[in-house]
Amino acid sequence: MYIHSVKLINFKSIGNYPEAEIILEPRVTTIIGKNESGKSNILEGLSKIDFIKSNPVAFSQSIINRNSSLSDTQNTYVITLKPTSDEIRRGLVDETKVIITKERCTVAGGFLEFCRQNIMTYFGAIVDILNELGNNPFQLKDQDLVRYRSYKKELEQ
The missing domain is CATH 1.10.287 (Helix Hairpins)
Structure with a gap:
């Protein structure tokens, strides 16, 4: 499986949007955007994701998007995993979603x-x-x- 996309919900200021989805295309290594559009915040958001243990910094009140129209006051990270061609040949055809909040990590679909x-x-x-x-x-x-x-x-x- 490979990471296809990451969605940051209610994370800092990524433009004027309450959420941002980053599609990670093969061989793409740059993020391009206007000054002050949230490029660094996207990279910071990606760096906060930690599958091994709870990462309290990833859910700190200091990184919540204060301009968000969402009533939710916590960050959420959604990672979409897609199967490789070898995994598809073995019968794994659906994508897997990993949803990380402060309270829990939920995995649904595909692999499970x-x-x-x-x-x-x-x-x-x-x-x-x-x-x-x-x-x-x-x-x-x-x-x-x-x-x-x-x-x-x-x-x-």
């Missing part, structure tokens, strides 16, 4: 839907292999077997 649809196939293949190996090939403890069976029941629902 692909996993949801295909997990039982892969899980079934693993179960088949384990069944061929015998009753307890890895000398699992009883609680591990109970946990495994409960996961299996949850996934089958």
